[in-house]
Amino acid sequence: MTAPRPVRRRTPLVALTSLTLLLAPLAACGYGSDSDDDEPTPTNSASGPALSTDEVRVGYFANITHATGVIGLENDGLIREELGGTEVKTQIFNAGPSAIEALNAGDLDITFIGPNPAINGFAGSGGQSLRVVSGAASGGASLVVNPDTVASLDDLAGKRIATPQLGNTQDVALLSYLNDQGFEVDPQSGSGDVSVLRIANSEIPAAFDGGDIDGAWVPEPTAANLISRGAETLLDEGELWDNGQYVVTHVIAAQSFLDEHPDVVEAVVRGVVRTNAWINENPDEAKSVFNGALGRLPGGNELPAEVLDPAFENVEFLNDPLAETLLVGAENATEVGLLDETDLTGIYDLSILNSVLAEADLPEAGDAGLGVG
Template identity: 30%
Template sequence: MKKFLFSALLLLLGLVLTACGSGESSGNTDAAESSGDEITIGYFPNINHVAGMVAEEKDLYSETLPDGTQVNYQYFPDGSAFMTAIETGEIEGGLVGPGPAMNHYTSGAEVNIVASGSTGGTVIMARNDANIESPEDLAGKTFISPRVGCTHDVQFETMMKEEYGLTSDRVKGEMKHVTGEPATYHSMFTTGNVDVATVPEPWASVIEEKGSGEVLVDTSDVAYGETLPAAVFVTSQRLADEDPELIQNLVDAHKKATEFIQENPEESKTIAIDKIKDITDQELSASAIDNAWERINFTYEIDGEVLQNFADSSYDLEFLDEAPDLTGLVDTSFIENESN
């Protein structure tokens, strides 16, 4: 069974707009550059990253890459670690939340989003007995998100500021903010350590099933809830420029994985349950996965305008020091080409 291989990259967790998710590093991590016969793909063990799990389980990258190519996989604990691995050539591509991709791009990283992985899947959960009937009750309450300024954090804080006029203590607001891994939210609700959680699936459905909390705001009503990519497929601009055939092969495999999920949801759910257990040692029930699946749309289509609007919200919330310009971040040419 694969185990967590947390690296020094975790020291970068303080970056704003880091990803929301939990995971582990695994596989061969020595592939510093694309060699033509070895590539490494990264993703998180979250439901929004099922395309990565399916591609691994079904060995789909081997179908699109040249014969003999060795395909490795690496599981990441956060988006900052993932993006650094992209920039250093430790991995050639993979799935990450849109937040870290945008943050690193606006900081000067030469990266491209070449496809989406999924949309939706963010849920705002309230702890039982926290005396919360609506988001208006959150003044003075403690909320948790995976990282400061991560995708789910920005969605939640955008909604709270725009619709209820409430902000976090990060900007001297009324809500206290803490961070933690989504897989721990059920236990934190049970102990009363937090009142509200902005949760990526499947962990919202786990909380529902175990009865420690209930839905306060469902996916469709969270800011950018059904339109914002919850996961995007990222690679480096250098690779896209120097070896566009490689990137096309990677995107073709990702498209195959996404289409498999669309056409075989039940088998895809089983793959997700098994892979999450393998990576995190946590076994999720079929009912929790079923519930989570209803909140997610698996697609490789990407809308750059939505990402720009989301980035503008991040700037409005003071997660970014300068107004972001994402021109050039999204490259749809590879998903527009016919698959092999």
């Protein structure tokens, strides 16, 4: 397979960038469990005294880029440990809009989520609904293709490439990449020089096997799943970013919950930092714990080693939310016609995270000028 032509590497913005939704709401990464509906999981047992509330409701997706949440919210997980006697009621989401809806309705307090639905929720509420309080993961998305039909970037013309959902993180990334390479695609219909098909992650492998698509821009473990079926990586999204890092999952809290229960948010953030450290120090055990937890979740199935191992390697677990890459991703969405302008100032409140990081003698995380005043 020949290498793709060089791409234009985007430079992170350092000044305030304003962006909001123009048409469809931005979805989350869209690669959760195989369940058709968002489902609650059993409330985790708690021990010790409760914090300022008896219960906290936390959401996440059943996939590798949300492994910090999947592992940390196990009954013996480090997030669970930090919360002490405060019960955790978890809910699995298949797409970001439903998680944002739950948060806006007061049914969810904290969630692991992708960058674009956070932008959507913040912009749609006039900056009143949420704050990004921590990072969780970087990377883990690729353009993988059928080598029999796509041998190089030049072969994308006239081909059918899937993304998980209209306006989701990978959809925006693909549309932006195609635009940079001179391909014209209507952002809403997906029609144009390349056909962009929006297909749920759980359905993409079957579409690939059936020859209905020539490739997909997808996150892990869907990318590794397709490669196990004969696909090849045409482009790792990390190649488009400085240092190969870009936010794929961060942690948001409802603003009202953060105001009323900062100690609970601090416990979750502290658990995230501890869980990420444990994953990075114990990658083999982390894979095993994640896979076991995945198999116990509603609609979840354990992953075979040929999918789990490479998928886990493609994701970096880190505490920094990589705020500048969120800005660039939002700028990309504007350029392809999925976003209009709005003020994102205040989307970040990293005060708790930076306090936790300072205690651990770790570097401070930046907010790209979009922190609370």
